[in-house]
Amino acid sequence: MFSKDSTIGVIGSGAMGAGIAQVAATAGHPVIVYDSSQQALDRAKTSLESTLKKLAEKQKLTEQNAQEILKRTQYASNLEPFKDCALVIEAIVENLEVKQQVFANLETIVSDNCILASNTSSLSIASIASACKKAERVVGIHFFNPAPLMPLVEIIPAISTDSKVTEASKKLIDGWGKVTVLVKDTPGFIVNRVARSFYGESIRIYEEGIADFATIDWAMKSFGGFKMGPFELMDFIGNDINYKVTESVWTQFFYEPRFKPSLTQKRLYEARWFGRKSGKGYYDYKEGAAAPKALEDEELGKMIFYRVISMLINEAADSLYLQLASKEDLDLAMTKGVNYPKGLLKWGDELGLQNILNILTDLYSTYGEDRYRPCVLLKRMVTKGENFYSVN
Numbered sequence: 001m002f003s004k005d006s007t008i009g010v011i012g013s014g015a016m017g018a019g020i021a022q023v024a025a026t027a028g029h030p031v032i033v034y035d036s037s038q039q040a041l042d043r044a045k046t047s048l049e050s051t052l053k054k055l056a057e058k059q060k061l062t063e064q065n066a067q068e069i070l071k072r073t074q075y076a077s078n079l080e081p082f083k084d085c086a087l088v089i090e091a092i093v094e095n096l097e098v099k100q101q102v103f104a105n106l107e108t109i110v111s112d113n114c115i116l117a118s119n120t121s122s123l124s125i126a127s128i129a130s131a132c133k134k135a136e137r138v139v140g141i142h143f144f145n146p147a148p149l150m151p152l153v154e155i156i157p158a159i160s161t162d163s164k165v166t167e168a169s170k171k172l173i174d175g176w177g178k179v180t181v182l183v184k185d186t187p188g189f190i191v192n193r194v195a196r197s198f199y200g201e202s203i204r205i206y207e208e209g210i211a212d213f214a215t216i217d218w219a220m221k222s223f224g225g226f227k228m229g230p231f232e233l234m235d236f237i238g239n240d241i242n243y244k245v246t247e248s249v250w251t252q253f254f255y256e257p258r259f260k261p262s263l264t265q266k267r268l269y270e271a272r273w274f275g276r277k278s279g280k281g282y283y284d285y286k287e288g289a290a291a292p293k294a295l296e297d298e299e300l301g302k303m304i305f306y307r308v309i310s311m312l313i314n315e316a317a318d319s320l321y322l323q324l325a326s327k328e329d330l331d332l333a334m335t336k337g338v339n340y341p342k343g344l345l346k347w348g349d350e351l352g353l354q355n356i357l358n359i360l361t362d363l364y365s366t367y368g369e370d371r372y373r374p375c376v377l378l379k380r381m382v383t384k385g386e387n388f389y390s391v392n
């Protein structure tokens with residue numbers, strides 16, 4: 001369906017669109033980028049030039065290669081040049097009505113066999129596709145930030161998507177050197193759903209007065225091998241973005257208690273304590289601010305780690321049970337999309353599913369809250385003595 005000569009269109013030249021354009025042009029395609037803001041287009045152009053210059057200086061690509069990528073990337077002030085595109089990836093503002101309008105408009109310009117993709121993080125692909133006459137050509141292609149560096153791409157067919165469109169999109173993006181996973185059109189897809197407990201359960205532990213931010217971060221790094229603790233990571237992502245994603249996943253899952261946002265993070269969001277970018281979040285980033293010390297108590301640290309990892313493994317198990325994705329893709333997504341040291345299902349096997357189930361059962365009976373209910377699949381597997389990847 002696609003060749004190196006296939007023109008790729010990118011709509012939106014912000015953080016994601018600019019990165020996706022760079023990936024496609026580096027893979028050898030002619031690329032056309034459009035943004036409703038001329039300023040955003042100019043910024044994307046300057047930024048690509050400086051990125052390629054740096055890469056050439058570091059000898060990550062040749063000077064000639066850099067020049068060719070620049071030449072292959074064109075910028076348009078309207079959608080007219082998109083008529084020759086084989087694939088268009090939309091990466092504009094996260095607003096359903098605006099995206100639907102852009103897709104409906106795009107369909108009047110592109111050829112009949114052009115595939116239309118959205119990079120949305122939180123909207124349903126089915127609802128975006130519903131704005132198109134040929135909804136079967138619309139698919140989700142979800143890159144992670146920054147797109148040129150993060151290997152994972154989630155491929156999300158809607159119920160209306162033609163399987164040939166899904167297959168062709170997956171094959172194309174694989175060919176760009178990315179790691180693709182196939183995932184059902186459900187809120188948060190894999191990564192933004194399965195990762196919720198990393199943040200939510202850590203905040204809950206803090207809210208209960210069990211440990212402070214620094215101690216929880218220390219526990220997850222020391223006993224789990226995570227590169228960043230949950231509070232460091234939320235401050236890095238931005239508490240505005242992280243809070244909104246949690247709220248969106250929770251409401252879209254019809255207020256599922258496992259995804260319930262916390263007042264702690266909501267207050268940070270309201271106070272504009274977004275994290276690193278605002279100078280203050282869970283931690284203080286002002287110059288000279290003292291970093292709080294973790295209480296390095298091994299017993300407490302292990303308890304924190306096991307509680308959070310059990311919630312994460314439960315979520316991954318539930319995602320497998322509900323056929324969100326294959327077990328291999330669920331594990332790949334977490335290692336390649338958010339740098340987890342291990343896939344959660346594999347991790348569950350290593351820690352012992354019986355141990356994980358015991359922790360969850362204990363939490364469930366102690367708190368009596370639905371968020372701690374163990375997944376049916378986990379219970380069945382423990383009863384049968386099974387693991388995710390091998391039989392005991």
Ligand SMILES: NC(=O)c1ccc[n+]([C@@H]2O[C@H](COP(=O)([O-])OP(=O)(O)OC[C@H]3O[C@@H](n4cnc5c(N)ncnc54)[C@H](O)[C@@H]3O)[C@@H](O)[C@H]2O)c1
Nearest residue numbers: 012013014015016035036037040091092093094120121145
């Ligand atoms: N930032 C992330 O970490 C991330 C990761 C994965 C997916 N996403 C998704 O990617 C999309 C873009 O996110 P971003 O972070 O790049 O946003 P951004 O704000 O950096 O860029 C969005 C761009 O879209 C342009 N735009 C807005 N309305 C437009 C329209 N009608 N037509 C053409 N251009 C328009 C804006 O001018 C802006 O340049 C969103 O759907 C978001 O959910 C973001």
